[in-house]
Amino acid sequence: MVEGYIVSDSFILYTCDTSTQAVSQLLTLVEKICQREFIDNGILIRGAIAKGEFDRVEAREIPSLQKGLIVGQAYVDAYLMEGSIKTAGIALTDEVFQDIEAYVYPIDCFRENINGKDICVMRYFNFDFLNEPENIINFTNMAIDAGWIPHYYNTLYWALLNEKPTKAISLFNGIVNCVNNGNPGENWRSLDMFIKGAFHDEVNTHFQTRFLAFLRSYIAVEGNDQRFLSSRTGNEERVLRYIDSCGNVTLKQISLDVKLSQATTSRIVKNLVKDGRVRITNNGRVQVYSLAVIHTNTR
Numbered sequence: 001m002v003e004g005y006i007v008s009d010s011f012i013l014y015t016c017d018t019s020t021q022a023v024s025q026l027l028t029l030v031e032k033i034c035q036r037e038f039i040d041n042g043i044l045i046r047g048a049i050a051k052g053e054f055d056r057v058e059a060r061e062i063p064s065l066q067k068g069l070i071v072g073q074a075y076v077d078a079y080l081m082e083g084s085i086k087t088a089g090i091a092l093t094d095e096v097f098q099d100i101e102a103y104v105y106p107i108d109c110f111r112e113n114i115n116g117k118d119i120c121v122m123r124y125f126n127f128d129f130l131n132e133p134e135n136i137i138n139f140t141n142m143a144i145d146a147g148w149i150p151h152y153y154n155t156l157y158w159a160l161l162n163e164k165p166t167k168a169i170s171l172f173n174g175i176v177n178c179v180n181n182g183n184p185g186e187n188w189r190s191l192d193m194f195i196k197g198a199f200h201d202e203v204n205t206h207f208q209t210r211f212l213a214f215l216r217s218y219i220a221v222e223g224n225d226q227r228f229l230s231s232r233t234g235n236e237e238r239v240l241r242y243i244d245s246c247g248n249v250t251l252k253q254i255s256l257d258v259k260l261s262q263a264t265t266s267r268i269v270k271n272l273v274k275d276g277r278v279r280i281t282n283n284g285r286v287q288v289y290s291l292a293v294i295h296t297n298t299r
Contacts, residue, residue, distance in 0.1 A: 123161075126159055147197075239254060239272065
């Protein structure tokens with residue numbers, strides 16, 4: 001029930017009617033395409049869905065060369081709305097959102113204020129999706145390559161919408177560790193770029209508030225002295241203590257019980273394995289970790 005065209009660097013999907021089934025298939029397909037493009041090709045998609053009439057006008061200018069034009073108010077509305085949002089997501093016109101509500105179709109969405117008007121945006125980039133270790137790494141590397149433009153911070157904010165502060169801190173820790181790439185002493189410029197970019201005028205002010213809370217968690221106050229503390233060494237000691245006390249444990253168990261993101265846990269454990277302090281064994285289809293050598297300084 002969903003068809004489409006490829007136009008330059010964009011794809012246009014449409015349904016032949018506005019039935020519950022057609023809308024459901026369209027929304028499901030859009031979400032899958034957006035997530036797969038990010039995972040497979042490192043592309044963050046921004047788009048819009050509008051309701052109305054449109055036509056594809058075929059035109060032939062010279063033999064063997066075909067061109068086509070897409071015309072209609074629905075196409076114009078979707079095109080203009082897509083260009084207005086400042087995050088990775090799919091904007092919905094009021095008509096589309098009202099139809100979705102009428103169909104009682106479950107949709108993960110938020111409202112973004114654009115030029116004084118609230119726009120409903122379908123979210124395909126939520127916390128659970130982003131918090132996958134490979135997705136955090138890919139997202140951070142893309143943001144670094146793009147110079148941390150505001151869209152990346154806004155995407156983070158909406159991914160964290162309605163999530164607990166502990167999840168925000170966990171996600172930020174994962175990103176900081178990716179930016180540091182295991183060596184904060186050498187990669188401080190990348191970290192500076194990440195921090196400075198968060199306070200650009202086009203970044204959501206609510207994101208900035210949450211990010212400031214994260215930064216405060218890295219500051220220790222002793223009298224009039226304020227200094228930034230790195231939690232990297234402390235996290236390694238916590239992971240080592242846990243592995244020592246439990247014996248053979250999976251990466252997921254470590255992440256849940258030590259309360260670190262899976263991406264952070266994965267990097268710490270890989271470094272510990274590389275240093276010869278932790279060993280890997282296979283327990284069926286699952287890899288488990290145990291101490292290679294007992295270090296007295298981990299107790």
